[in-house]
Amino acid sequence: MAAVNFVTTILWLRAPGMSLFRMPVFVWTVLSAQLLQLVFLPSLTGAAIMLFCDLTLGTNFFNEQGDPVLYQHLFWFYSHPTVYVWALPAFGVFSEVIPAFSRNPLFGYRSVALASFGIAVLSSFVWVHHLFASGTPEWMRMLFMFSTELIAVPTGIKVFAWTATVWKSKLHLETPMLFALGGVVMFLFGGITGVMLGAVPFDLHVNNTHFVVGHFHYLVFNTITMAIFAGIYFWFPKMTGRMYAEGWGKIHFWLTFLGANLTFFPMFPLGLQGMVRRVSSYAPEYAGWNVIASLGGFLLGVSTLPFIANMVVSWLQGSKASDNPWHATGLEWCTSSPPPQDNFEETPQVDTPPLQLRHTQDVLAHNRAIVSFLKAVKTDRKNAIFRG
Numbered sequence: 001m002a003a004v005n006f007v008t009t010i011l012w013l014r015a016p017g018m019s020l021f022r023m024p025v026f027v028w029t030v031l032s033a034q035l036l037q038l039v040f041l042p043s044l045t046g047a048a049i050m051l052f053c054d055l056t057l058g059t060n061f062f063n064e065q066g067d068p069v070l071y072q073h074l075f076w077f078y079s080h081p082t083v084y085v086w087a088l089p090a091f092g093v094f095s096e097v098i099p100a101f102s103r104n105p106l107f108g109y110r111s112v113a114l115a116s117f118g119i120a121v122l123s124s125f126v127w128v129h130h131l132f133a134s135g136t137p138e139w140m141r142m143l144f145m146f147s148t149e150l151i152a153v154p155t156g157i158k159v160f161a162w163t164a165t166v167w168k169s170k171l172h173l174e175t176p177m178l179f180a181l182g183g184v185v186m187f188l189f190g191g192i193t194g195v196m197l198g199a200v201p202f203d204l205h206v207n208n209t210h211f212v213v214g215h216f217h218y219l220v221f222n223t224i225t226m227a228i229f230a231g232i233y234f235w236f237p238k239m240t241g242r243m244y245a246e247g248w249g250k251i252h253f254w255l256t257f258l259g260a261n262l263t264f265f266p267m268f269p270l271g272l273q274g275m276v277r278r279v280s281s282y283a284p285e286y287a288g289w290n291v292i293a294s295l296g297g298f299l300l301g302v303s304t305l306p307f308i309a310n311m312v313v314s315w316l317q318g319s320k321a322s323d324n325p326w327h328a329t330g331l332e333w334c335t336s337s338p339p340p341q342d343n344f345e346e347t348p349q350v351d352t353p354p355l356q357l358r359h360t361q362d363v364l365a366h367n368r369a370i371v372s373f374l375k376a377v378k379t380d381r382k383n384a385i386f387r388g
């Protein structure tokens with residue numbers, strides 16, 4: 001239902017003049033993620049219903065009389081794409097935050113927007129890489145190794161675009177930008193270990209070890225959760241009308257960055273040495289890295305305290321936020337902080353493609369024009385009411 005809601009809203013309820021290629025990249029990523037959700041979630045629902053029948057009605061879908069590997073296929077047919085349901089909007093946040101704090105338009109806007117669709121389409125044909133060690137025939141392994149490694153192309157386009165956006169620009173390192181840059185750096189580790197795991201010989205070597213756990217967490221925590229934090233700090237002034245405390249935001253970032261790397265990096269050497277996952281104890285030779293990972297885990301837990309305190313206190317008594325504290329170019333920065341009900345006093349007319357203009361100054365000038373237009377309309381209306 002949520003996916004239907006998002007897709008319908010994006011396709012049918014855009015502001016007048018807001019063509020698809022004028023949409024913010026964040027909206028592109030949400031659209032592709034929710035299309036994935038619509039297409040693939042039924043596979044998991046089906047698997048769950050069949051499993052329920054096996055467990056309660058005595059059917060034989062997945063037990064030894066049926067096909068146990070079929071469950072893995074149905075599960076991963078949804079659950080590989082679902083990683084992109086989380087990752088794509090995270091890439092969208094990077095694509096909003098990085099241009100705003102570089103004071104540069106996003107490099108290659110169209111390529112980045114279309115790369116989201118490329119990732120969505122490709123991610124539909126890679127699920128068997130989770131079954132390389134499940135008795136999968138050789139030809140199938142080779143096919144899915146090839147399709148899995150292809151994902152590096154659209155994700156590479158995005159990383160290139162973010163790098164080109166910050167290239168030679170003056171960086172403003174406020175908290176959202178720190179989280180975005182930190183997330184992109186960690187995505188390199190998550191992505192490159194993904195390329196390694198996509199290769200069948202390597203995957204068979206580290207299958208079911210902590211190397212896989214390390215790879216997964218570099219994506220899901222170190223990349224995606226960092227993007228969520230970047231987005232929360234970036235839109236906090238817009239959502240609440242108040243500024244958060246910058247110093248505490250930076251402390252939150254550095255504790256998180258340090259804690260996350262200490263927690264999840266040791267999993268790579270541990271996995272290569274053969275420490276298996278999903279087992280609560282381990283041989284003494286693995287103790288060194290495990291102590292580091294445990295300390296990192298506690299640090300990561302503690303890192304959340306300044307975040308929670310900052311959010312609560314700033315929401316209650318932070319300084320007032322201006323309409324556009326970051327000099328960002330999205331349409332949301334044209335309205336007040338927090339926005340009125342229905343976001344704008346009058347429906348804005350989008351008559352130029354803001355994201356494709358060459359100079360940030362042009363975009364800001366254009367946005368100021370929208371704001372004064374809306375104010376004029378409001379004043380006219382008030383006058384009309386007074387006259388009436």
Ligand SMILES: [Cu+2]
Pocket residue numbers: 079080126127129130
């Ligand atoms: Cu996968």
